[in-house]
Amino acid sequence: MSETIGFIGLGHLGLPMATNLLNAGYSLLVYNRTASKAESLVAQGAHLASRPVDAVTSGGIVASIVWDDAALESVVMSDGFLEHLGPGGIHLSMSTVLPETSKKLAAIHAHHDCAYVEAPIFGRPEAAVARNLWIPFAGPQQAKERVRPLLQAMGGQGIFDFGEEVGAATLVKLVGNFLIVSAGYSLREALSMLVSSKRQHNRWSHPYPLHVFCAIS
Numbered sequence: 544m545s546e547t548i549g550f551i552g553l554g555h556l557g558l559p560m561a562t563n564l565l566n567a568g569y570s571l572l573v574y575n576r577t578a579s580k581a582e583s584l585v586a587q588g589a590h591l592a593s594r595p596v597d598a599v600t601s602g603g604i605v606a607s608i609v610w611d612d613a614a615l616e617s618v619v620m621s622d623g624f625l626e627h628l629g630p631g632g633i634h635l636s637m638s639t640v641l642p643e644t645s646k647k648l649a650a651i652h653a654h655h656d657c658a659y660v661e662a663p664i665f666g667r668p669e670a671a672v673a674r675n676l677w678i679p680f681a682g683p684q685q686a687k688e689r690v691r692p693l694l695q696a697m698g699g700q701g702i703f704d705f706g707e708e709v710g711a712a713t714l715v716k717l718v719g720n721f722l723i724v725s726a727g728y729s730l731r732e733a734l735s736m737l738v739s740s741k742r743q744h745n746r747w748s749h750p751y752p753l754h755v756f757c758a759i760s
């Protein structure tokens with residue numbers, strides 16, 4: 544790969560995704576607030592940046608996956624980040640944030656003639672290692688076409704285009720989290736009702752959860 548990619552945020556999810564990029568042959572400029580987390584990548588040939596702006600190439604692509612809205616905003620607003628990214632540059636933003644934050648940041652990027660593509664991640668760190676991530680994304684069409692191969696190389700097994708209006712993919716991510724968490728709680732409540740009933744009445748000789756799933760399927 545000829546293009547050097549900036550990668551900011553080497554936490555539980557960012558590190559395996561950046562490692563996948565390196566393994567796919569991309570050159571990486573990596574930044575993490577705690578620099579020691581970049582050691583394994585540097586040992587594999589990535590270059591360590593000491594500030595977010597040092598991971599940015601003018602007109603290039605910089606990916607970020609940091610903890611939350613405040614962390615993302617602090618990266619974007621850090622000294623020289625947007626000015627250096629400049630015309631033709633793309634920020635591929637993969638943190639889970641509010642749609643309002645995404646929209647605000649997209650407008651700030653547009654003011655600097657660079658593109659903001661949101662691409663929040665469905666998948667645990669183990670799924671990143673196994674290259675089994677699901678990724679909704681939204682943003683300017685040309686920018687999305689440029690970053691799609693990167694998302695695949697990072698471990699995206701499914702990449703879903705939610706159009707040009709930033710905020711849409713972030714909303715899908717939040718709704719997905721809501722469904723996952725509420726399904727988990729529902730299952731836990733249902734099973735605990737069954738277990739407590741079994742304890743009280745010793746009613747079933749068969750594996751009772753199985754009866755429920757047969758009944759509702």
Ligand SMILES: NC(=O)c1ccc[n+]([C@@H]2O[C@H](COP(=O)([O-])OP(=O)(O)OC[C@H]3O[C@@H](n4cnc5c(N)ncnc54)[C@H](OP(=O)(O)O)[C@@H]3O)[C@@H](O)[C@H]2O)c1
Nearest residue numbers: 552553554555556557576577609610614638639664666667
């Ligand atoms: N883990 C999951 O299963 C999972 C799944 C789907 C989506 N996500 C989302 O992916 C994002 C990253 O999650 P993660 O699990 O990788 O989190 P994590 O392991 O806690 O890593 C957070 C990253 O953000 C950086 N960070 C935090 N505050 C910062 C700040 N103020 N300025 C600059 N950098 C800052 C951290 O730097 P330091 O190393 O210096 O602390 C670290 O690189 C989150 O938005 C999360 O909701 C996570």
